[in-house]
Amino acid sequence: MTQTLQEEATNTPAHGATEGKREWLKYISFSTDHKVIGIQYLVTSFIFYLVGGFLATLVRTELATPQSDFVSPDLYNGLFTVHATVMIFLWIVPAATGAFGNYLIPLLIGARDMAFPKLNAVAFWMIPPGGILLMSSFFFGAPGSGWTSYPPLSLVYNKVGEAIWILSVLILGTSSILGAVNFIVTILKMRAPGMVLNSMPLFCWAMLAASCLILLGTPVLAGALILLGFDLIVGTAFFNPTGGGDPVVYQHMFWFYSHPAVYIMILPVFGLISEILPVHSRKPIFGYKAIAYSSFAISFLGLIVWAHHMFTSGTPPWLRMFFMINTMIIAVPTGIKVFSWLATIWGGKLRLNSAMLFAMGFISMFVIGGISGVMVAAVPFDIHVHDTYFIVAHLHYVLFGGSVFGLYAGIYHWFPKMSGRMMNETLGRVHFILTLVGFNLCFLPMHKLGLEGMNRRIAEYDPKFATLNLVCSIGAYLLAVSTFPFIFNALWSIFKGEKAPSNPWGGLTFEWQTTSPPPHENFAIDPMLLIAPYEYGTEKAKEIIQAGPFLATAAATEA
Amino acid sequence: MNIPGSITTLLIGILLTVTSIWYGQNHGLMPVEASEEAVLIDGLFNTMMTIGTGLFLIVQGTLIYSLFKFRRRPGDDTDGPYIEGNIPLEILWTSIPAVIVLIIAVYSFEVYNSIGGLNPMDHSVAHGHSTQQIANMPGAAIAATLPEETTAPQPENLDNATGDRSPAVEEAVTQDPATAAVRDQSLPQRKDSSAMGSTAPRIGPTPGNVGKPPDYVINATGLQFAWLFTYPDTGIVAGELHVPVGKEILLNISANDVLHAFWVPEYRLKQDAIPGKQTELRFTPSKVGEYPVICAELCGAYHGVMKTKVIAQTQDDFDAWLKEQQVASNPNDLKQTVAVNPANQAPDEFLAPFIQDLGIDRAIVQQLHSQHAHSSAS
Ligand SMILES: [Cu+2]
Ligand SMILES: [Cu+2]
Numbered sequence: 001m002t003q004t005l006q007e008e009a010t011n012t013p014a015h016g017a018t019e020g021k022r023e024w025l026k027y028i029s030f031s032t033d034h035k036v037i038g039i040q041y042l043v044t045s046f047i048f049y050l051v052g053g054f055l056a057t058l059v060r061t062e063l064a065t066p067q068s069d070f071v072s073p074d075l076y077n078g079l080f081t082v083h084a085t086v087m088i089f090l091w092i093v094p095a096a097t098g099a100f101g102n103y104l105i106p107l108l109i110g111a112r113d114m115a116f117p118k119l120n121a122v123a124f125w126m127i128p129p130g131g132i133l134l135m136s137s138f139f140f141g142a143p144g145s146g147w148t149s150y151p152p153l154s155l156v157y158n159k160v161g162e163a164i165w166i167l168s169v170l171i172l173g174t175s176s177i178l179g180a181v182n183f184i185v186t187i188l189k190m191r192a193p194g195m196v197l198n199s200m201p202l203f204c205w206a207m208l209a210a211s212c213l214i215l216l217g218t219p220v221l222a223g224a225l226i227l228l229g230f231d232l233i234v235g236t237a238f239f240n241p242t243g244g245g246d247p248v249v250y251q252h253m254f255w256f257y258s259h260p261a262v263y264i265m266i267l268p269v270f271g272l273i274s275e276i277l278p279v280h281s282r283k284p285i286f287g288y289k290a291i292a293y294s295s296f297a298i299s300f301l302g303l304i305v306w307a308h309h310m311f312t313s314g315t316p317p318w319l320r321m322f323f324m325i326n327t328m329i330i331a332v333p334t335g336i337k338v339f340s341w342l343a344t345i346w347g348g349k350l351r352l353n354s355a356m357l358f359a360m361g362f363i364s365m366f367v368i369g370g371i372s373g374v375m376v377a378a379v380p381f382d383i384h385v386h387d388t389y390f391i392v393a394h395l396h397y398v399l400f401g402g403s404v405f406g407l408y409a410g411i412y413h414w415f416p417k418m419s420g421r422m423m424n425e426t427l428g429r430v431h432f433i434l435t436l437v438g439f440n441l442c443f444l445p446m447h448k449l450g451l452e453g454m455n456r457r458i459a460e461y462d463p464k465f466a467t468l469n470l471v472c473s474i475g476a477y478l479l480a481v482s483t484f485p486f487i488f489n490a491l492w493s494i495f496k497g498e499k500a501p502s503n504p505w506g507g508l509t510f511e512w513q514t515t516s517p518p519p520h521e522n523f524a525i526d527p528m529l530l531i532a533p534y535e536y537g538t539e540k541a542k543e544i545i546q547a548g549p550f551l552a553t554a555a556a557t558e559a
Numbered sequence: 560m561n562i563p564g565s566i567t568t569l570l571i572g573i574l575l576t577v578t579s580i581w582y583g584q585n586h587g588l589m590p591v592e593a594s595e596e597a598v599l600i601d602g603l604f605n606t607m608m609t610i611g612t613g614l615f616l617i618v619q620g621t622l623i624y625s626l627f628k629f630r631r632r633p634g635d636d637t638d639g640p641y642i643e644g645n646i647p648l649e650i651l652w653t654s655i656p657a658v659i660v661l662i663i664a665v666y667s668f669e670v671y672n673s674i675g676g677l678n679p680m681d682h683s684v685a686h687g688h689s690t691q692q693i694a695n696m697p698g699a700a701i702a703a704t705l706p707e708e709t710t711a712p713q714p715e716n717l718d719n720a721t722g723d724r725s726p727a728v729e730e731a732v733t734q735d736p737a738t739a740a741v742r743d744q745s746l747p748q749r750k751d752s753s754a755m756g757s758t759a760p761r762i763g764p765t766p767g768n769v770g771k772p773p774d775y776v777i778n779a780t781g782l783q784f785a786w787l788f789t790y791p792d793t794g795i796v797a798g799e800l801h802v803p804v805g806k807e808i809l810l811n812i813s814a815n816d817v818l819h820a821f822w823v824p825e826y827r828l829k830q831d832a833i834p835g836k837q838t839e840l841r842f843t844p845s846k847v848g849e850y851p852v853i854c855a856e857l858c859g860a861y862h863g864v865m866k867t868k869v870i871a872q873t874q875d876d877f878d879a880w881l882k883e884q885q886v887a888s889n890p891n892d893l894k895q896t897v898a899v900n901p902a903n904q905a906p907d908e909f910l911a912p913f914i915q916d917l918g919i920d921r922a923i924v925q926q927l928h929s930q931h932a933h934s935s936a937s
Pocket of ligand 2: 819854858861
């Protein structure tokens with residue numbers, strides 16, 4: 001099969017070869033092409049990922065020894081605050097929704113672009129200024145109240161940095177709202193004929209669920225930040241207790257968005273995993289409907305669990321129980337997904353390439369975060385571990401072991417489609433192993449640190465925690481090193497990589513039936529749903545895979 | 560290969576269960592259990608660890624097994640079997656986690672109830688003067704002498720004009736002169752409304768102690784970057800928390816500037832200190848020893864050094880310490896300070912006598928006071 005695909009790839013006229021020289025310019029322009037915007041999102045957010053990672057290594061350098069001896073305590077607070085903000089608002093959210101959402105959704109549903117291309121470009125172009133603004137705060141005393149920015153501390157500590165932080169997050173939040181509107185309309189209105197909701201690729205379900213969360217949650221965050229800004233700049237007292245305000249109300253508003261934000265960051269990645277596993281396992285996804293609907297179950301439940309971040313704060317007893325039970329129930333739809341993925345793999349013919357390794361690594365690491373997630377939902381236990389390194393470990397298993405592993409899987413899987421070139425497999429495997437080892441070395445010991453009594457957001461800690469912290473720091477450096485083979489691989493492959501066939505993995509969704517990269521407006525003919533997205537192991541699937549990029553060549557309408 | 564599949568499955572199942580149960584009990588991840596609450600919370604944690612270990616092994620085992628067993632053999636370009644799902648199996652793995660989660664939820668609820676999380680504080684006990692009067696008799700058989708909530712309400716408790724319907728209750732931290740001396744008086748303190756039910760966040764009395772006043776009431780005040788403990792019945796102010804073991808302690812927690820959180824890992828208990836709103840933690844220390852008191856909520860540049868000790872002593876040692884302290888600090892002096900001081904005095908001035916107690920560097924304290932002044936100015 002691979003040979004036929006390669007032949008066919010060389011036969012297909014290399015599109016855009018004449019304009020190749022100026023090609024790159026469109027990636028820094030106000031392009032309305034969803035593929036360009038998707039790649040713009042991906043590259044921009046990855047650059048911010050490197051920035052956030054750099055900040056993290058500085059944090060881990062400070063924590064390599066128990067004393068506060070590397071940066072000033074003020075700068076230290078700035079480092080972890082900006083690290084978290086960058087990773088959430090400038091890396092995972094824009095990469096998971098912006099990059100993959102924009103690049104994949106029109107292709108997956110057989111549309112030529114997003115519903116509102118200009119709005120889409122506007123949404124993207126808010127990201128670089130928002131990010132640069134945030135980074136500029138280091139020149140004015142970086143915000144030091146954590147990414148949660150709880151008042152009253154955020155009202156009195158590094159005020160200029162705090163104001164910049166608020167403005168920057170408002171800009172990034174607005175961008176994410178604009179994106180969400182676009183995804184919902186596109187998915188609901190622009191599907192190819194024959195594609196009903198229940199035959200959509202699962203990534204679309206996940207994006208639909210995540211976009212609903214963005215629309216419901218982000219405005220509440222904006223409200224909280226605007227009020228916080230008033231308290232900070234003009235001295236109102238919405239949250240400031242010296243004027244009779246209530247700091248706990250801020251926490252409610254903040255987490256009303258920021259817990260769903262976890263699902264905004266993980267649901268699209270769940271979607272990516274549901275796309276990647278069947279292709280490389282050569283088996284249909286196991287339990288399509290269960291996976292599809294569980295995304296919505298998660299997103300609904302995700303809206304009514306926010307106060308589990310406040311079990312030791314101003315939350316009355318009965319409310320703690322309410323939020324505890326809701327939070328625990330989320331384990332059920334999440335478990336459905338995990339077991340369905342395992343069943344998809346089970347009995348398949350696994351092609352253990354980089355994309356598949358990262359996808360399996362995703363399941364493995366995410367499950368650890370999921371288990372500790374149920375634990376911290378239990379109020380009595382959370383009263384012990386809240387605001388400790390146990391939480392730091394938990395959240396990184398969800399957001400790094402989960403989201404980032406999944407994003408890497410997505411990049412390896414769709415890189416040939418996006419660039420028209422294959423990535424190097426050996427470097428990909430090196431990248432995977434370094435990431436897996438570095439990640440666990442860095443974050444696994446943190447569980448123990450937290451349980452034993454190390455609180456988070458501190459520059460200085462009890463010397464009895466020194467050894468484990470050193471291990472964590474070494475893991476963090478390894479993690480930093482692990483990105484080098486990836487960056488080298490990506491850059492090298494873009495220019496020198498082997499030319500990618502239209503369907504290198506033998507996928508069934510529409511994007512694999514057009515060229516790599518797809519032409520402008522994706523398809524030469526209007527795609528029709530010929531086969532459900534995961535019918536691997538059927539004769540029809542074989543035919544379609546062998547037909548080549550028929551959606552991009554007008555002659556092949558009969559396929 | 561002659562072993563039937565079902566026996567292999569059974570063996571794996573038994574091995575899995577045994578490993579999980581063993582690890583759930585022997586993980587060695589927690590510090591000493593030094594309070595009665597800690598034992599209950601660890602029981603819950605061990606159960607969750609057992610279930611978690613089992614789940615972890617199932618998922619990782621499946622992944623690793625698949626990695627070897629199902630990897631594509633060279634030259635094999637065919638697809639896997641066409642299996643789209645299996646409804647009974649899906650029902651199984653929906654309902655089993657649901658049942659597990661329910662069990663954990665019920666168990667957590669039980670533990671939460673047993674550590675006193677569900678018991679709204681009796682306002683006549685928690686607030687106002689009655690607490691102090693009762694607590695003035697250390698170690699006395701208090702339950703019998705406890706006045707009914709409805710009888711003889713303290714005048715302070717009824718300062719709200721709406722009278723009996725929703726009497727606003729002054730919080731204990733505002734009532735005690737010793738605590739008032741270290742509190743930032745410019746900060747309006749919210750009142751608790753008893754008719755609205757228990758709104759203040761708290762861990763209350765354990766079910767067996769409902770309606771009884773705690774053996775000792777101690778007020779904890781968090782300020783950047785230190786804890787101050789005041790003993791309302793004796794007027795003692797200390798930088799370290801002294802408690803007798805085996806006695807129920809009520810900690811009224813307040814904050815002077817920003818959020819802090821009182822945490823003793825060995826007690827497994829944590830409660831935020833919220834400026835303008837008193838919070839409460841009621842617990843029983845069970846082991847003699849010294850344990851760290853850690854501020855767990857980010858409170859500024861020196862959050863990491865905001866720690867002190869809880870010193871859990873036998874009743875005799877504790878009584879001796881109380882006596883010693885009472886001789887050392889004349890409560891009358893303190894009351895005078897209160898009368899003279901209030902808000903116009905900078906915190907470092909009225910804190911000066913206690914700085915040595917705080918267990919932090921004088922340099923740091925000075926450094927942070929500029930910040931504190933800054934914060935109260937805004
Ligand atoms: Cu949450
Ligand atoms: Cu603190």
